[in-house]
Amino acid sequence: MxxxxxxxxxxxxxxxxxxxxxxxxxxxxxxxxxxxxxxxxxxxxxxxxxxxxxxxxxxxxxxxxxxxxxxxxxxxxxxxxxxxxxxxxxxxxxFSVSENIFLTDKRFYKKGFISDKTAMAAETYNLLKLFDMESFIDPYExxxxxxxxxxxxxxxxxxxxxxxxxxxxxxxxxxxxxxxxxxxxxxxxxxxxxxxxxxxxxxxxxxxxxxxxxxxxxxxxxxxxxxxxxxxxxxxxxxxxxxGREINDLYGVKGENNKHRFHKNEVVLEVQDLTDINHYVRDISFSVCKGEIAGFSGLVGAGRSELVRCIFGANKRAKGKVFLNGEEIKPDSIRACVEKKIGFVTEDRKNDGILQEISVLKNICLVDLAAGERILIDQKRDEKNCDQMINQLSIKVMDIDDPVKKLSGGNQQKLLLAKWLLLDPVVLIVDEPTRGVDIGAKADIYEIMRKLAEKGIAIIVVSSELPEVLGICDTIYVMREGQITAKLNVDEADEETIGYYSTIGKGV
Incomplete structure (x- = not known):
């Protein structure tokens, strides 16, 4: 031993x-x-x-x-x-890769300065080669x-x-x-x-x-x-x-129950011929119906996040249109989307979604205030709404005045959902809904999304986890190199099929 x-x-x-x-x-x-x-x-x-x-x-x-x-x-x-x-x-x-690796190695320093960058890079290359990674990383980068x-x-x-x-x-x-x-x-x-x-x-x-x-x-x-x-x-x-409890069905019951909430003839969000200004996404068209959970799958760099950011107005369009209940939404305008009750849970909660140093209360009520329905802070209303969201989503909080950074990753993700739920959204876009959260929080988040869909909210989910996409979505769009390569009904989809369209599929 x-x-x-x-x-x-x-x-x-x-x-x-x-x-x-x-x-x-x-x-x-x-x-x-x-x-x-x-x-x-x-x-x-x-x-x-x-x-x-x-x-x-x-x-x-x-x-x-x-x-x-x-x-x-x-x-x-x-x-x-x-x-x-x-x-x-x-x-x-x-600093370069080699400078970081050997930052404290006295062999490469004289009087506090690097004496031989070439030798340092050569040592880094040898280290990379030792683990068959010499082609993966450049010592000088x-x-x-x-x-x-x-x-x-x-x-x-x-x-x-x-x-x-x-x-x-x-x-x-x-x-x-x-x-x-x-x-x-x-x-x-x-x-x-x-x-x-x-x-x-x-x-x-x-x-x-x-x-x-x-x-x-x-x-x-x-x-x-x-x-x-x-x-x-x-x-x-x-x-x-x-x-501390059994989770027998992580994704809930699919099949017949979903068909009752998914209104196939009631299109809520429609995207036509969308291309972003950087051409990360090209000629994208799709629609999401009332009560539908539409998933977007694909490899890293396929353009999934760029697509939803473009729909929400965070990334600029080169061409294309977005319609909500038949009415065109002003391009490149986050405010217009928020006013139309489109919510967006970003994939990067720490940098884009949550203000870490600000209180739980202010974070949850931020979108409600920014939606334009009021211009003054109403402390009692905000506290009531905050408590309601905390209870509804089972967010573990010591004090609503504590900064968000004190919360665990799973509770931060629930809080990010909470601030958009206060908007009473018609469409909810969720990019990597369970990244960095534990299995218990995952089960809670999936249940929240199912209940929102049952209320008729149209949901777009971007996820890198194939079991997640297959488990919670009704329709799956597969992307590759900025284009949709397949539209799959969840009943006909599996990991192998999604993998095929992610790697060698062509735009449809």
């Missing part, structure tokens, strides 16, 4: 009196991938940050290779052989120009360059395509074979079966489950451990 690389015993942590971790113990072996799972807010990231010195535990002790440690910051943790790759990368955007997947690799190689014994990856696949995920996992496997231990913080169950050796599940700051990942460890048991 491999020896213990990291051991955390009896870790307890609270923020402002609210317990986040309660007497949690955890261990990582040499050459092991240990998955740390749980809902958003379960305490996974907090435990990771305590291990790496970002936070200090209120109680408990961390050991590295049997020796007690108390890192005060990530610099000390790195010196102790423990690195963390968080969702907010620590890379310097205007600035980090600001890299994809998320490339940044993940640079962060990991940066840890490797410091001779890290343990690497913690916090939600490493949240924004990656399936191909990029496999590339990342291959890198993890290679390093694991050399004795590096990995803690992977995640809530994506399917990936854990593929990459992890052991699993620990936290819920509400408590250790709920710890065990070896085997075929006998059933997915339903993992879900129950994570959320």
């Amino acid at each position: 491999e020896s213990k690389l990291i051991e955390a015993i009896g870790i307890t942590k609270a923020f402002s009196g609210a317990p986040v971790l309660r007497n949690v113990s955890f261990e990582l072996l040499h050459g092991e991938v240990h998955a740390l799972m749980g809902e958003n807010g379960a305490g996974k990231s907090t435990l990771s940050k305590i291990i790496t010195g970002i936070y200090q535990a209120d109680e408990g002790q961390v050991f590295v290779e049997g020796k007690p440690v108390q890192f005060n910051n990530t610099r000390e943790a790195i010196a102790g052989g423990v690195s963390i790759v968080t969702q907010e990368f620590s890379l310097l955007p205007d 600035k980090v600001i120009n890299l994809s998320v997947a490339q940044m993940q690799v640079v962060e990991i190689l940066k840890a490797v360059s410091t001779e890290a014994k343990a690497i913690i990856l916090d939600e490493p696949t949240a924004s990656l395509s399936n191909k990029e995920i496999q590339m990342l996992f291959n890198l993890v496997r290679q390093l694991k074979a050399e004795g590096v231990g990995f803690i992977i913080v995640s809530h994506k169950i399917s990936e854990i079966y593929e990459i992890a050796d052991r699993i620990t599940v936290l819920r509400d700051g408590l250790l709920i489950l710890n065990g070896v990942v085997t075929k006998e460890l059933q997915q339903k048991d993992l879900i129950k451990a994570m959320v």
Whole structure:
């Protein structure tokens, strides 16, 4: 049996009196991938940050290779052989790949300045070649120009360059395509074979079966489950451990029930010959009916997000028209869409959807105020509406005056939905509705969308997750290179068919 690389015993942590971790113990072996799972807010990231010195535990002790440690910051943790790759990368955007990887390597510096960029780049190339990634990343490329997947690799190689014994990856696949995920996992496997231990913080169950050796599940700051990942460890048991309840049908009942709410002859939104000014989308035509959930699938770069942003007026049109209940909507105008009661839940909630430093109350009521129906703030009305949305969507909030950044990812996503539901939308566009949220929040969000469709709201869903598209949509449009390549009824669609039209299908 491999020896213990990291051991955390009896870790307890609270923020402002609210317990986040309660007497949690955890261990990582040499050459092991240990998955740390749980809902958003379960305490996974907090435990990771305590291990790496970002936070200090209120109680408990961390050991590295049997020796007690108390890192005060990530610099000390790195010196102790423990690195963390968080969702907010620590890379310097205007520095090159090689400069980031060897930022603290004294071999390449004289008097505080880089002495030999060529040697640094050559060392980076050798490191990339070691893991068969020399064609994936250019050592001279600035980090600001890299994809998320490339940044993940640079962060990991940066840890490797410091001779890290343990690497913690916090939600490493949240924004990656399936191909990029496999590339990342291959890198993890290679390093694991050399004795590096990995803690992977995640809530994506399917990936854990593929990459992890052991699993620990936290819920509400408590250790709920710890065990070896085997075929006998059933997915339903993992879900129950994570959320505290059974979720037997994640996507709800489809088929006959949907046909009753889906009014095929009542077109609500119609798009005609739409092309955006940058030609990310070209000659797009489709319609969405009352009570219909229309899904858009395709590979990264297919133009799905650009399409819905163009419909909503966030991206400019080159040509084409958009109609709501037969009436043309003014082009390139977000205000016109909001006034017509079209809602848009953006894929990037942190940068486009939510004001992180502003209160829960103000975020939820922002669209209602901007819709133009009133010009003055009505505190009582706003508080009533906020409480109504919190209860309706089961958003976990300590205080409505708390900044949104205090909420978990799943609750932030529900809040983003809430602010548009106050608009009482006729059409709701949802781009990546469950990105970065846990299985429990997913089930809640799917139920919310089903209920909205039952009320007659026309819904457009953009999603990179094929099971999600197949599970909640009535009609599926597949896109490739800015064009629709197929329109599929959900009853005739499967992952293989969608994959075909995503990769080699031609515009229709």
